[in-house]
Amino acid sequence: MKRKASLLVEVKVACRVWEGLLLAAFFNMQSNLYYELFSNFMGKGDKESFAHALRAARLHYHLLETPVGSLGISK
16 A cells, blocks of 8 residues: 655745754655654654654644545546
């Protein structure tokens, strides 16, 4: 099963969250170590590294329980 994750950052606040995003990128580049440390009830992978990086940078974030969907009819 292939999973997808999306990250939404408002342009006005991008400069404030830059530190957290860089830390998440570092965690993902060192995935052989950090993915094992971050594995928990949420899973194991890059989605978890964003939550941990933003928390470490003392930034507010929200995790959505409902998957992103689409409006309208898809053929």
